[in-house]
Amino acid sequence: MYQIQVYNQIAKKGTDLFSEEKYRLTDTESPDGVLLRSYPLTEEHIPESVKAIARAGAGVNNIPVADCTKKGIVVFNTPGANANAVKELVITSLIASSRKLFEAVQWTQTIQNAENLERLVEIEKKKYIGSEIQGKYIGVVGAGAIGVLVANAALALDMEVIAFDPFISVNSAWLLSRNVQRAMSLDEVFTKCDYITLHMPLSDKTKGIINASGFDKMKEGVQVLNFSRGELVNEDDLENALESGKVGKYITDFPNERVLNMKNVVATPHLGASTQESEENCAIMAVQQLRSYLETGNIKNSVNFADVELPYIGKKRLTIAHQNIPNMVGQITALLAANSINIADMINRSKGDYAYTIIDLDQDIDHDAEEILKGKVKVITGVTMIRFI
Numbered sequence: 503m504y505q506i507q508v509y510n511q512i513a514k515k516g517t518d519l520f521s522e523e524k525y526r527l528t529d530t531e532s533p534d535g536v537l538l539r540s541y542p543l544t545e546e547h548i549p550e551s552v553k554a555i556a557r558a559g560a561g562v563n564n565i566p567v568a569d570c571t572k573k574g575i576v577v578f579n580t581p582g583a584n585a586n587a588v589k590e591l592v593i594t595s596l597i598a599s600s601r602k603l604f605e606a607v608q609w610t611q612t613i614q615n616a617e618n619l620e621r622l623v624e625i626e627k628k629k630y631i632g633s634e635i636q637g638k639y640i641g642v643v644g645a646g647a648i649g650v651l652v653a654n655a656a657l658a659l660d661m662e663v664i665a666f667d668p669f670i671s672v673n674s675a676w677l678l679s680r681n682v683q684r685a686m687s688l689d690e691v692f693t694k695c696d697y698i699t700l701h702m703p704l705s706d707k708t709k710g711i712i713n714a715s716g717f718d719k720m721k722e723g724v725q726v727l728n729f730s731r732g733e734l735v736n737e738d739d740l741e742n743a744l745e746s747g748k749v750g751k752y753i754t755d756f757p758n759e760r761v762l763n764m765k766n767v768v769a770t771p772h773l774g775a776s777t778q779e780s781e782e783n784c785a786i787m788a789v790q791q792l793r794s795y796l797e798t799g800n801i802k803n804s805v806n807f808a809d810v811e812l813p814y815i816g817k818k819r820l821t822i823a824h825q826n827i828p829n830m831v832g833q834i835t836a837l838l839a840a841n842s843i844n845i846a847d848m849i850n851r852s853k854g855d856y857a858y859t860i861i862d863l864d865q866d867i868d869h870d871a872e873e874i875l876k877g878k879v880k881v882i883t884g885v886t887m888i889r890f891i
């Protein structure tokens with residue numbers, strides 16, 4: 503029986519995929535797996551029993567991924583599963599903001615009992631003259647699952663689209679319309695665009711990437727949309743840019759007390775992925791990936807380990823996470839040979855400094871033999887996790 507610790511509200515269509523015979527969703531001190539959305543997970547939430555963590559969503563900045571990697575804990579996310587939801591909210595906000603819809607609706611609510619309401623409407627409407635997005639430049643920073651959809655949708659709305667992504671994947675490049683212009687630098691986006699929309703992950707490298715030096719280069723009155731993460735933008739510099747009018751509007755899905763008190767901010771309560779469809783897509787993908795890993799050791803869509811798949815034939819399977827250094831596999835297979843264990847099949851894949859190996863044994867071995875082998879493999883320098891399935 504696998505124990506799963508669930509944080510956040512996860513769509514039932516996903517959690518229903520945990521069969522009652524094999525899984526218990528429970529508050530426990532020794533979970534095998536963790537399933538969550540934006541819950542801020544710290545090392546204290548990750549006891550030694552945890553084998554994998556599944557994030558029903560894209561961003562994993564709420565998970566201590568580097569520590570998990572060192573301990574051989576596989577962290578999954580659900581690439582693309584909520585991208586359409588975010589795209590639709592970005593496009594909605596882009597148009598609504600351009601037409602001053604947020605302010606206009608807010609004002610209209612205040613005149614419910616006003617005298618001469620119709621006349622007032624005609625007089626005051628000049629305050630809410632907006633601009634059209636057709637023909638304007640939009641810069642998409644980060645052309646991944648969401649950025650590609652936003653870029654293509656903006657093109658379909660007759661905008662001029664420039665995308666910047668120095669690490670674009672082959673898949674994203676295939677999906678991006680050929681009419682999207684390629685920016686060779688962030689500065690190119692800053693100087694050319696009337697709208698800038700952020701779609702890259704938050705990391706040590708991207709924290710504060712939008713700051714005074716960028717704001718200085720932007721067009722007067724530029725509108726910046728941030729449906730990615732609040733910390734991508736330096737708040738001191740944002741405040742100055744909003745005060746001076748350099749940034750005409752900051753549309754963000756990540757409100758905090760400070761940002762909400764800034765001028766010309768439109769904020770939504772982290773709603774990007776909040777559609778029924780997206781919540782279900784993410785939950786289903788997260789649960790399928792977590793189940794597959796726990797039950798077969800295969801890895802798909804992990805942020806810290808490579809995809810590794812070896813058809814599960816139901817014989818005894820040994821899975822090992824280890825550092826990506828020479829002779830790891832050699833030492834492990836030599837150990838099996840020394841114990842007269844034949845190998846039926848095996849696979850090894852690496853990602854950065856760490857690697858993962860699956861070895862299917864040609865024979866079944868009992869629990870005691872497993873424990874003896876585990877003890878011997880564990881002491882090999884560089885091995886971080888060993889599990890028999």
Ligand SMILES: NC(=O)c1ccc[n+]([C@@H]2O[C@H](COP(=O)([O-])OP(=O)(O)OC[C@H]3O[C@@H](n4cnc5c(N)ncnc54)[C@H](O)[C@@H]3O)[C@@H](O)[C@H]2O)c1
Binds near residue numbers: 646773775
């Ligand atoms: N508001 C929400 O509810 C919501 C929902 C989903 C995702 N998000 C946020 O959006 C982010 C993007 O999601 P996604 O599904 O498109 O992820 P993704 O991994 O598919 O795409 C991210 C892209 O950013 C690019 N990138 C990385 N560093 C960059 C840099 N310095 N400059 C430019 N591009 C860079 C990567 O190459 C990648 O193509 C997530 O990390 C998450 O923080 C927010």
Ligand SMILES: O=C(O)CC[C@@H](O)C(=O)O
Binds near residue numbers: 561562584774776
């Ligand atoms: O779970 C959510 O509602 C938000 C998820 C979103 O921020 C993500 O990174 O996928």
